[in-house]
Amino acid sequence: MLSIRKKVIATGALVALVAGLTACAPGDDAEVDLSGKDVGAMANFAAGEQFTATEPINFSILFSDHPNYPLKKDWLLWSELTERTNVTLEPTVVPMSDYEQKRSLLVGAGKAPLIIPKTYPGQEEAYVSSGAVLPVSEYLDLMPNLSEKIEKWDLEDSFEGLRQADGEFYVLPGVHEDIWQDYTVAFRTDIMEQLGLEDPKDWDEFRDVLAAIKTAYPDSYPLSDRFKGDSLLNVVAMTFGTSAGWGWDAASWNEDDKKFEFTGATEEYRAFVEYLHSLVADGLIDPESFTQDDDSAIQKFVSGKSFAISSNAQTVVNDYRPALTETVPGATVAKIPLPAGPAGNVLSEATRLENGIMINADALKSENFTAMMQFIDWLWYSDEGAEFVKWGVEGTTFAKDADGTRTLNGDIDFVGVHPGAPKHLQKDFGFATGVFAYGGATELLESTFSEEELAFQAVMKEKDVLPLAPPFPLEESEREQATLLETPLSDTAKQATLRFILGQRDLSEWDDYVTELEGKGMSRYLDLVNSAYDRYAETQ
Structure with missing residues (x-):
């Protein structure tokens, strides 16, 4: 079973995308008259x-x-x-x-x-x-x-x-x-070379690299992150077959069961949370990664207090490399290719x-x-x-x-x-x-x-x-209900995720957490989503 990021869609061909110049108003067959609205426009653009x-x-x-x-x-x-x-x-x-x-x-x-x-x-x-x-x-x-x-x-x-x-x-x-995938994790490559470490191919090797740095620098947190951890959560979750951080979506498609599940209650999500918790528990990730501002994270990295940080191409060049060169002579930094995860060596469409x-x-x-x-x-x-x-x-x-x-x-x-x-x-x-x-x-x-x-x-x-998940186009009344349910559900999931990762809540309480989601209306939310999907599927 693989949970894939959902898209709320209703399908149609390109001909439906590109309508005629006189368009139909949403929700009815009335035409929108664009006459008198072409002042300054080019003819036959x-x-x-x-x-x-x-x-x-x-x-x-x-x-x-x-x-x-x-x-x-x-x-x-x-x-x-x-x-x-x-x-x-x-x-x-x-x-x-x-x-x-x-x-x-x-x-x-x-x-x-x-x-x-x-x-x-x-x-x-x-x-x-x-x-x-x-x-x-x-x-x-x-x-x-x-x-x-x-x-x-x-x-x-x-x-x-x-x-x-x-x-x-x-x-x-x-x-x-x-x-195009830009965001990943940047490492102090001079330290990796010093310790004989290679770019990790998957998240298990990623842990090994952090652990080796921790052994060499026991008083450090090898990774102290920016973006409140949202970039790291996003890229790790994607390769675990789920979503989190910047990429969070409340509903994930279960291909085996042909239905949507609440993302924060899936087995893929639990495995993702357990993985990140293990990194924090072993002292490999700074617990402040999920609360500190970007400047604090950058300062730790460029001053040599940490050795890895989330990054894209521009932040390496603009935020890390110049300051690091000044403060730590001989230091080098580069992005690593995004590691593979349990879902495979994958990117999202x-x-x-x-x-x-x-x-x-x-x-x-x-x-x-x-x-x-x-x-x-x-x-x-x-x-x-x-x-x-x-x-x-x-x-x-x-x-x-x-x-x-x-x-x-x-x-x-x-x-x-x-x-x-x-x-x-x-x-x-x-x-x-x-x-x-x-x-x-x-x-x-x-x-x-x-x-x-x-x-x-x-x-x-x-x-x-x-692949993209199938659609579940919600009608207006359903969307309002879904939003009222999805917002507290997502808030609960995100708050619990952080507590689990940081060890503020024991992972043995996972079932209790899922029960809390149920109390927030998880089944009602999924009923709306799956009913909308079923309605769509019947038209195909």
Whole structure:
């Protein structure tokens, strides 16, 4: 039996994704009249064509401000974007640490900007019933670049996985041509070499590596983590055939029994919890990993107090390597390939979808609505737009040779390409930031990768892919009931998980914990989910 991350979906072919220009309103057969909403729009806008509004337009956007490269009004990004598209963006700036909370408050109060990026699939569900966000699936006909990629990259099933019970989806996700795994664990590779240790192939070997470091440095916690442990929980759980941390989903598909189970009560989840508890109990993971802020975890790592920490490619280059070089001469750090687990040497198919964009439902009232959808399509989904937001302006920030190879200008640094350069692609120009640059063609994604990261990704491409679970499209009344049940169930599971891992609750009490979940309505929640699945299955 394998529990696979669930997707709440209702299926359909690409033809259902890309409707005609005159769209149907969600939940009925009424047509939405887009006449009078095409001011500034291009006639016959096509994939691969530069979008330029026929008159100057301003669009509001919610902007997640990253502390490593805070927004600057004089970024080349802004002026060049207006030059190319005739669109000026008006950002509502929110600190990255407060983004989700502020987004929720703004959307709930009806004061959100028109364009709401940095929204992961699933996060939009909270706003569907209120009508606060647009059923964007109704308007894919206005987005030729995205429509082309859905078909070309075989993303139909992934997109259908976004649909709610009304048949619509409410978020435009970032899309990857191929599966891409960035997050894993970074190690002090100089220490591994010193101790004769190799990259662990699975989580048992991972334990052995930590144990060897603990033996050599008995007063240390070999791994002291950041992200409140959510990255580590996510990647470990995925390879145990379950979900946790950033990847938590309340319902997991049991392929053997053909039904959904509550994730936090499955045998896979218990095995995952037992594994992490054993690492904490043996002093291999710092108990503060699940509560400390990122700065504390980073400081422990770069000062030599710990030897492993969760990471992606950019955090190695930006957060760990420079500081570690200064504080511990001769120290080196690198990501390890994600270890295999009981579920196999696997990655999730869900990694092809990235954080994306919600559209304020009020946007449909604008005379510039069609132009806005064309603009979003070009900026986030066209090859030209993707290159622009990632690399900047050819001749100013990068050069491009005849075979398409891009080279960052020598006076500009990014991910350690030109250490010590006086300018930085993100900080000084506004390119390659998380608001605009994510997803896209594999060639573009890997165009800024170092040889080190390319080697890492080559190993990741050898992994097997976990299939998507079947759908259970909840109707509106069911969704409300499911949310009321799922929230306390998930909270209970997450709190108990942390206590089990830290040893604050003995694992012998697992059955008592499952009984507590039952008291929170676990069976009622699963009845809703499985009834919705059965209803869907009967239509297939």
